[in-house]
Amino acid sequence: MSTFPSDIEIAQRATLQHIRNIAEKINIPEDDLEYYGKYKAKLPLSLQSESPKGKLILVSAMSPTKYGEGKTTMSIGLTDGLNCIGKKAIGVLREPSLGPVFGLKGGAAGGGYAQVVPMEDINLHFTGDFSAIEKANNLLSAVIDNNLQNPKYSLNLDPKSIAWKRVMDMNDRSLRQIIIGVGTKANGTMREDGFNITPASEVMAILCLSKDIEDLKVRLGTIYVGKTLEGKAIFARDLNVVGAMAVLLKDALKPNLVQTLEGNPAILHGGPFASIAQGTNTVIATKMGLSLGDYVVTEAGFGADLGAEKFFHIKCGQSGLKPDAVVLVATVRAIKHHAGLSAEEFKTENTNAIEKGFCNLEKHIENIQKFGINPVVCINAFPDDTQAEYEVLKALCLKKGVTAIVSTAFVEGGKGSAALAEKVIEEINKGQANYQPLYQKEDALEHKITTIAKEIYGARSVAFSPKSKSQLKMINDLGFNEFSVCMAKTPASFSDNEKLIGRPTDFDITVREFEIASGAGFIVPLLGDVMRMPGLPAIPNAERMDIDTNGKISGLS
Template structure:
């Protein structure tokens, strides 16, 4: 008998009214803004400035196209913590339609460790992404309107405009476009382009804002470009900040849903870690920490991207700090980083675990550099062998790290009970000397070098002529104190996805920069990574359908 699909499991689950889930964390029904019976918005008043909960970050080794199940393990850990009698909440990102219809499919966990209602969460949810998209594109429309309105013109240099439109879909043809901006059809044109919505600076700002006041302040600090005489222009100069904030009045509120086992889950924000900061909102995290004893959150892709940005961007801007870090690993990912093909994964091969461990080993070392000793969670698959688990546990022990197997995918919270107990024990007994690797006083180039050399293992950093020119402008604008949000392939420590394992003696190339002054970071684009992804040859959209009764198929 075959294992049911994720959507089959989700559709067969007994889902509770959201007001019952809210009761578990002492939220009164009057504080809920209902989106149907099973979803609700939470008021900002529920978050405390200095909450007492413990923060558990889930990250992973470098991902493969087969999926390592980081979200699944995060949800499983929350269910596991509740299974052993703890009060725990999942605080996760919202899925983007790009991956849903592209390569990955759904992003609400998997097997018996999911958040529900799965279809709603993956498709539009409460409209947060749409609001972010509209606020972003309103600013684009106002910029172009100013260009063709002589009476109110700011005299923006069209060639300097750094702001792009966004759409929550993978569409490579929109990366570079030509638009007409001439008054009364005089034919003036300029170059423009689209990013995917998770890469919008509005998304980044929403995820880092403390409240509406902070949101408006950050929206006003968005860098637009320069005037014809070289003066910097920000969105506040266009007098559109209030309208943008009005579009985001509901999107700033976190969303409450539930796991398959009826435990609370807060989903809010959804930047990718490869091209943005890769973590959910500060508001959602602090809300979870204010309502529960333990919050499990995740940072996208491998720890070289999501965890690094979690520490250097989210924590640095919000006074948060992790109490424990879990690194997700799979046997098949280790075999991939050992150079095996998918056809070779099912054969028992202890030697490949030893060879592929180099990738996980580097991630372990990186987390240790931040002053935390991680726990390795091995996501179990049916084709794994116990001898392979034993070898991996032994290798982790040689690095002073505890590793254990989670069967949350097949068994839910019960399958993650041991992981939950280990995490609690680590929080209660292990020393935590958390610190960042750079400070605001470091220059942008110093920050890039620290991440590239300490986290990626690169030997050198090169800058294209375009990147060097932009870097000079960043320094002139006084943005040197900002963090760096590296945009690179998640498949390798390098900027070349073909360099698997633990590459050494390599150079990364900064192709160009994007400025996110409202979010407080600079985005260096490495290699050929794009902030508007493309669809695969056979997109997941071809597998998704809905029947005459309204039942959806094909989400996974």
């Protein structure tokens, strides 16, 4: 029996088109392309319209499991499926982070025959955007500490108040809390610091929400650094470093054009995680896609309780974008997981487990409907699934007023998502999507947090630790009370406890502390024990990777 090829084997066997041919399909002049080799190109910001005419399709998912539900694969498959039925569609997605690539989750270029390519380049460094974001973030860190040791130019910063952290695009739990030396060897001091992973950097968030270079600079300048010993708030603009940070980001601000395995255009730009950041690609790339194509397929990270909620409240709230359709990705094995079954039990047909575990998907469906949109459910097919399980799942979805379509894009590419594409177009043509946020910017931060916790998570109440209460008072005193909320919590559960699978009830969530992202326009409540610098698993993916003398990479997924 033949073995299905790995993702990297499929990608390496593919014959790629020159990127100028991909650009031609969406009417981009060759002179507008900034080549990064034959298969990647940067695009100028002038290609985006402030009022684009395309239709926006958001792909989200049920609560994920460690086995992976294939949301990116289904997003790429839907893009190919739309093109397969004659629509001019562009996939607009996030860039992968090296943390998951070398950690547990792997890359983020799709899978099977629904991938964006060149897969190796996309997953490894790509066009250097993450590096630029990391360097801009850490330049500010260096300037902050430099200011502390130069009395002549000092802003009199209180070292204990400094809220800005360094970043690195790698999972390294040892850097979460560090002690650094400040000053000369003869007259130095020590202070506490720490690292976040690059996708959680506020610079990443700012890049993803900026509309142009001027907006980028304003937002960079608004980054909150800390307070003086006299209690005055200090921002990045006070350190005269905004121009230099913008210089480092000048190319990273431009979206990246690549292609799917079927030669359809895909724009990749930005890469914040959804569990600890806002989880969606850049506003610039999304508007550019909507300006160049008739349909844009974009995704929001992890489950809809994280990525989709942040897409609606943060990205849509700040950009004016509104989705015309939402697709929720589900798998039979994830449904079984939320019914309490083990991985070994996934292989056996169990319609009772589908009925029991549906509660998780059901809550996500209800949440999307609360925003004024009726989603389409995409069932990502796996070999152990049975038709009987599909029929039960479809019937349960119909009872919630939504249609579920099976996609075989992983093994069949665009053809495998053609039926899904038809259904999504049908929903868009109904014109019934009426996006509405669940909170308003003038609402108190406590109200915004409680609204998300109760309406989206299903929590009974929200508790605030003594530290978070003190920080919340400071946030309000700084005038940041109209900011959006970017919850940081486990993606494995609606609650802040990853062990509470399915659809938990009668639970409380606890806000441990806050991080401020004033340049991005949101506040980050940290729930439970979630960390903004992940750690590596016992056996990381890095141990399986290699490259031969011909430059061929293996072990990348």
